[in-house]
Amino acid sequence: MNNHPALTRLEQGLNRIIVGQSTLIQQILIALLAGGHIILEGVPGTGKTLLVKVLAQLIQADFRRIQLTPDVLPSDITGTNIFDLNSRNFTLKKGPVFTEVLLADEINRTPPKTQAALLEAMEEMQVTLDGESLPLPELFWVIATQNPLEFEGTYPLPEAQLDRFLFKLVVDYPDQAAEKQMLLNRQAGFTARRLDIARLKSVATVGEILEARQAVKEVKVSEAIVDYLLALVKASRQHPDLALGASPRATGAWLQTSQAAAWLSGRDFVTPDDVKAVAAPLLRHRLILKPEAMLDNLHIDAAIASIINKVSVPR
Template sequence: MTSLSPQQVEAAQRARDALGAVRGEVAKAVVSQDAAVSALVIALLARGHVLLEGVPGVAKTLLVRSLAAALSIDTKRVQFTPDLMPGDITGSLVFDSGTSEFTFRPGPVFTNLLLADEINRTPPKTQSALLEAMEERQVSVDGAARQLPTPFMVAATQNPVEYEGTYPLPEAQLDRFLMKVSMPLPERAVELEMLRRHAADFDPKDLATAGIRAVAGPSDLAAGAAAVRQVQVRADVAAYIVDLARATRSSPSLSLGASPRATTALLATSRAWAWLSGRDFVTPDDVKAMARSTLAHRLQLRPEAELEGVSAAAVLDSAIGAVPVPR
């Protein structure tokens, strides 16, 4: 592991300050969602993707749009529907009558932050069109690979209570999401603050009315990502991450525990969280803080456990409680 130069250290510090200010800017439009904002920033730093889950009306779309505005990055939104085709996302070849040739017309995936709205409302064939983009950061059309811009992240949303007419994401695709974040219904005080803002003429369709400024940019994300890769992980903390994953694999309530990809994901999110917290090393508390959002969506319950009302999060909490914490 190579150390950062003095210039890189200075750039990383500026980036941390700038990314810290992003939360304040997003809060001008979205009330009390600091955890979700932090998760999206962590995913950008770790080059991962986020699945946002919440009932309609909890500001999932507004959150992503506000984040893009505060980061000064390009964003596009795709409403996933049953008739959406793969080419509608990745792009397709279009015949140019002027040149008598086929030219590639890029789809909405060619952006920095792609909002895949209600991703579980489109058939698996279209869902899988995102897999190459998420994993390889490229799309292949007519045998040619086309690179996506940097940074690139998919923020997908889904409704946790309405399943009619949906296509649940398979385990293989869920495993591609670095984190899953639940956006609950707001507390009473938060909802009152939302009404106060709307009464003061806040328009969620016009972010300019909220006064959101671009306080960070792609260069800050790049500097931050470079600094995150230098965050130290002690051998016993790395062993703790592995032991947590292995504990889920032996749980009698699960038919599928955390995969090796899950352990690397937990390492990545823990390092990013440690860096955002102002440290250059990972602690067991960092691992615990990121475990639920990084691991829970990768666990598959046995049918009998589901019938008993057991949740994957509860199984994960039990595993966290059972694995000895390094000192």
């Protein structure tokens, strides 16, 4: 089974512009195919905003960006009804949430009430304004960024809201070879500021992405893989270093993203490697370390790796 050629072109197009982030790009595409929202965490200057803008342009999707700050109100995101003095009627001024790809920059800088308005839209795929429910586009996809270093004046997302995000992806520094290529590209005249994103040639359409999502649902999952996945979930709930294991929502998402990973690799069946490949991005924002594990400086990714190592792989 070959995945859609449009997805291959999309992956290649992103890798051409965003140098040295091939694993990150693959994980973003898995989330796109599974129809799940993403938290992108990384220090400034690692290309998070550029990556999302380029991706939206390459699939011809409507794109909006919100810079979230402490004074942003829920209505700044969802929109509001404005009274028109001439017509004596209220007219709806839609907010930036009415788009296909929404980049919510620095989500942890905005108060809980505004976060909740965005998360409601993510969960319900609709916005309620003055008692009227307005549907969002079928693709509606949120990528929220946060800076892992600055915590002063921030409002960390509570666990129940973090669980609404499919993946938490950590944007790391590129390796030395990739960074050298970036410098060579810069010398040759390429900079992110000069890149005319609007003139990038699209390589896929929103329709093709929605078509691919349907194909992902057809990927076969054997009973042995289901049992393996359930054993991993159980191990997360019984792990001695964890205060909170994977939720039932996480279990369903794990299966879905494993199917997407298999499909993206050109297979119509899920293997244990697909299940392992999505474990860290799927679980790192859902599991909670016990206080004593934090004092021992245990990293959440290390706890996830120990869960994977504990459970035997089906033959």
